[in-house]
Amino acid sequence: MKQYSDLEYLRLSKGRKFLYGLGRFFTAGIPRFFKGIGLAVGRFFKRLGVGIGTELSDLFLTFKNGDWKTRSSYLIMGFGSICRGQVLRGLLFLLFEAVFIVYMLTAGGYWLSMLPSLGKQGPMEVYNEVLDAYTTQYFDNSFKILLYGVLTVFFIIAFLYTWRLNIRQNRIAEDILRSGKRLKSGKDDLRSLVDDQFHKTLLALPLLGILVFTVLPIVFMILVAFTNYDGTHDGYNNNLFTWVGLQNFNTMLSWSGGNKVYAATFGEILVWTLIWAFFATFTNYFLGMFVAMMINKKGIRIKKVWRTILVMTIAIPQFISLLYVSKMFAKNGLINLFLMNMGWIQQALPFWEDPTWARVTVIIINIWIGIPYLMLIATGILMNIPQDLYESSRIDGANAWQQYTKITLPYMLFITGPYLLTSFTSNMNNFNVIYLLTSGGPTNSAASSVAGTAGYTDLLITWLFKITTGAEAQYYLASVVGIMVFVVVALISVIVYNALPSIKNEEDFQ
Amino acid sequence: MSRHDKVDVRFENRYLNRHPNHIGMRAKNTISNTIIYVVLILMSVIWLIPFICILLQSFRVESTWQVGYVVPQQWGFDNYVALFQTDFKRWYLNTFIMALVTALFQTVIVLCMSYTLSRFRFKMRAALMRFMLILGMFPGMLTMIILYRVLKDLGLTQSNAVPGLILVYVASSGMGYYVSKGFFDTIPKSLDEAALVDGATRAQILWKIILPLAKPIVIYTILTAFMAPWGDFVFARYVSFGTSEGMNVAVGMFNWLNKDQIGSCYTMFCAGGVVVAIPVTILFMCLQKYYVEGVTGGAVKG
Numbered sequence: 142m143k144q145y146s147d148l149e150y151l152r153l154s155k156g157r158k159f160l161y162g163l164g165r166f167f168t169a170g171i172p173r174f175f176k177g178i179g180l181a182v183g184r185f186f187k188r189l190g191v192g193i194g195t196e197l198s199d200l201f202l203t204f205k206n207g208d209w210k211t212r213s214s215y216l217i218m219g220f221g222s223i224c225r226g227q228v229l230r231g232l233l234f235l236l237f238e239a240v241f242i243v244y245m246l247t248a249g250g251y252w253l254s255m256l257p258s259l260g261k262q263g264p265m266e267v268y269n270e271v272l273d274a275y276t277t278q279y280f281d282n283s284f285k286i287l288l289y290g291v292l293t294v295f296f297i298i299a300f301l302y303t304w305r306l307n308i309r310q311n312r313i314a315e316d317i318l319r320s321g322k323r324l325k326s327g328k329d330d331l332r333s334l335v336d337d338q339f340h341k342t343l344l345a346l347p348l349l350g351i352l353v354f355t356v357l358p359i360v361f362m363i364l365v366a367f368t369n370y371d372g373t374h375d376g377y378n379n380n381l382f383t384w385v386g387l388q389n390f391n392t393m394l395s396w397s398g399g400n401k402v403y404a405a406t407f408g409e410i411l412v413w414t415l416i417w418a419f420f421a422t423f424t425n426y427f428l429g430m431f432v433a434m435m436i437n438k439k440g441i442r443i444k445k446v447w448r449t450i451l452v453m454t455i456a457i458p459q460f461i462s463l464l465y466v467s468k469m470f471a472k473n474g475l476i477n478l479f480l481m482n483m484g485w486i487q488q489a490l491p492f493w494e495d496p497t498w499a500r501v502t503v504i505i506i507n508i509w510i511g512i513p514y515l516m517l518i519a520t521g522i523l524m525n526i527p528q529d530l531y532e533s534s535r536i537d538g539a540n541a542w543q544q545y546t547k548i549t550l551p552y553m554l555f556i557t558g559p560y561l562l563t564s565f566t567s568n569m570n571n572f573n574v575i576y577l578l579t580s581g582g583p584t585n586s587a588a589s590s591v592a593g594t595a596g597y598t599d600l601l602i603t604w605l606f607k608i609t610t611g612a613e614a615q616y617y618l619a620s621v622v623g624i625m626v627f628v629v630v631a632l633i634s635v636i637v638y639n640a641l642p643s644i645k646n647e648e649d650f651q
Numbered sequence: 652m653s654r655h656d657k658v659d660v661r662f663e664n665r666y667l668n669r670h671p672n673h674i675g676m677r678a679k680n681t682i683s684n685t686i687i688y689v690v691l692i693l694m695s696v697i698w699l700i701p702f703i704c705i706l707l708q709s710f711r712v713e714s715t716w717q718v719g720y721v722v723p724q725q726w727g728f729d730n731y732v733a734l735f736q737t738d739f740k741r742w743y744l745n746t747f748i749m750a751l752v753t754a755l756f757q758t759v760i761v762l763c764m765s766y767t768l769s770r771f772r773f774k775m776r777a778a779l780m781r782f783m784l785i786l787g788m789f790p791g792m793l794t795m796i797i798l799y800r801v802l803k804d805l806g807l808t809q810s811n812a813v814p815g816l817i818l819v820y821v822a823s824s825g826m827g828y829y830v831s832k833g834f835f836d837t838i839p840k841s842l843d844e845a846a847l848v849d850g851a852t853r854a855q856i857l858w859k860i861i862l863p864l865a866k867p868i869v870i871y872t873i874l875t876a877f878m879a880p881w882g883d884f885v886f887a888r889y890v891s892f893g894t895s896e897g898m899n900v901a902v903g904m905f906n907w908l909n910k911d912q913i914g915s916c917y918t919m920f921c922a923g924g925v926v927v928a929i930p931v932t933i934l935f936m937c938l939q940k941y942y943v944e945g946v947t948g949g950a951v952k953g
Contacts, residue, residue: 347825456935478719521947
């Protein structure tokens with residue numbers, strides 16, 4: 142596509158400008174985006190290579206130039222520190238090494254050696270002499286092998302890091318002593334933990350929790366996508382599971398062969414998830430802003446009452462309100478019965494039975510859920526818009542609509558850009574609303590042969606949940622779906638985030 | 652618009668030499684205000700109706716299933732009596748304990764995390780924040796399977812679900828630091844620097860200067876942490892699967908609206924809903940000010 146110069150561009154008509162912009166987005170913007178990713182990956186590997194190189198040469202030089210205390214620290218961690226009087230530090234290093242060695246000898250070695258196969262011997266019928274009968278005996282446990290295998294790998298990485306730290310400590314200590322200064326004592330170390338190293342103290346516990354209960358499970362589940370872990374291969378009670386490579390991605394995403402129905406279902410649910418996230422985000426956003434503007438308007442009384450009524454609905458736990466509302470709209474629920482009693486309708490309205498009705502109804506009920514939050518957020522921002530903007534525009538003869546599109550909306554969009562992005566992605570994963578309202582129904586008959594029997598209002602996240610429940614739970618497929626959700630969310634986030642005008646330096650606030 | 656307003660408009664128009672049908676500025680304002688009042692009243696009704704329905708139906712005696720009217724024909728406390736003969740008491744206690752303990756620990760962890768990321772500039776800070784942003788893009792649902800099996804190995808599922816759930820809630824709560832970090836960012840850094848010059852340690856600055864100023868966000872964090880377990884459904888159901896003793900209110904009451912139970916439990920569900928909602932709502936309304944401050948301040952900048 143031809144690229145115009147600035148002057149040529151300015152001469153184009155409005156429609157042409159738009160078409161040109163659109164064309165440029167596809168011919169230049171997207172390629173540039175992927176080129177950027179490619180360059181970033183390249184830079185990463187280059188930096189990695191350089192980093193490893195300097196580390197190795199540093200290790201070598203430290204060994205060559207160091208004294209005997211430093212050199213023995215390569216084998217006995219903390220030796221140098223203890224010899225130089227930093228007993229506390231040295232003992233901690235030594236303790237860590239001891240724990241590591243004992244762990245690797247007793248358990249870690251086994252988990253690590255089993256990791257490539259995920260277990261060799263499943264449960265087996267074994268003759269029991271005491272009972273004079275065959276009983277089931279259990280041997281390897283694939284689940285535990287994978288879990289503790291990953292944990293062991295984490296531990297080894299931590300050990301390598303600590304080992305490197307221990308050597309660097311020696312080098313630094315040598316330098317300090319050579320320049321004739323005093324080394325930090327154990328007491329100094331402890332004191333620095335509440336002062337200039339205070340962040341380490343504060344972060345230790347939260348990060349440990351995140352590591353064990355978020356990072357480890359996520360790594361585990363990513364690995365599961367490459368195994369055949371499911372209800373009939375649970376790794377212990379019935380069959381072991383093992384690595385299957387990319388087979389599951391093939392099942393989920395291939396458009397040909399017998400598995401086409403998976404790809405079709407996945408595509409359908411993905412499209413609905415995006416439609417849902419779009420409407421759920423923007424209907425709430427604009428209606429919430431509208432409500433906030435109505436309440437904020439000059440001359441409206443008892444503002445506090447209106448706000449309180451809306452805010453009160455936030456307080457009530459969602460499972461009560463959503464379940465109740467879901468039953469209100471049911472075939473024999475309050476609304477249908479009421480309308481029939483009044484004689485306004487003859488047959489129950491198919492709120493949850495018809496796909497289109499169900500989809501529209503969940504979006505509308507989500508508005509009911511979401512407006513109070515958005516009203517609160519918008520109120521705060523609207524009050525911050527400088528009033529003189531409105532006054533000067535009024536003098537220039539702007540009407541209310543012009544004021545809205547030229548002042549209020551740009552201001553709101555600028556401030557809430559990042560919020561809109563996160564609310565879009567969290568709507569994509571809005572489990573509660575969908576599951577409590579429809580449980581994903583009505584059932585999609587075309588997709589019923591697929592695991593989890595997807596329905597018309599199922600989001601990827603509720604489908605994922607359905608796949609993991611029941612005796613035929615296909616964890617490996619759920620894991621593939623989860624990874625795909627991540628990919629979609631990450632792509633949207635990266636593209637939108639870079640396009641946002643309000644990504645400013647966070648230091649500006651302080 | 653009242654008759655007087657109309658007369659006013661006509662008089663004003665004649666006086667200002669306008670066409671008799673011209674609507675003056677003030678009249679226009681009155682019209683739009685009237686429309687806004689109508690809309691707001693309508694909205695309030697729509698927003699409150701489900702809750703009024705729940706309240707009224709919880710007192711209905713004549714039938715326990717869904718009907719086409721709202722006001723009961725016979726009033727009584729039968730549903731509440733029936734409610735407390737089920738395991739509801741146990742679920743309520745479970746949820747309350749979870750909410751209390753989680754609120755306590757989660758607040759500590761979130762504050763540590765957000766304060767550190769707001770105030771300290773250390774080597775891995777940017778990488779850490781980016782890493783957590785990426786972690787947050789993975790659906791949390793995915794990790795349930797493994798967390799369930801780990802908890803099961805530890806013996807913290809089914810009837811022991813309460814400590815297990817608390818452990819998981821608290822351990823992963825560090826990820827939710829955005830709102831309170833946004834708040835800490837608004838406290839001027841010059842306060843810290845002044846104290847540092849005066850010889851205070853970092854820990855003293857946190858205790859003596861920042862925390863007293865951060866009261867709104869502390870209360871906001873406690874409040875949201877306290878309210879979350881009342882609504883948690885998915886993971887709680889996974890962990891307490893099949894045992895009534897370990898359930899929280901959401902999981903227990905969800906079953907009452909199953910196809911085969913809804914006929915006999917519908918009004919009891921309403922009664923349970925009222926019992927759950929009232930204390931939470933009262934607490935929330937009392938601390939509303941802080942909640943609004945947290946949402947409007949922190950959520951946007953996040």
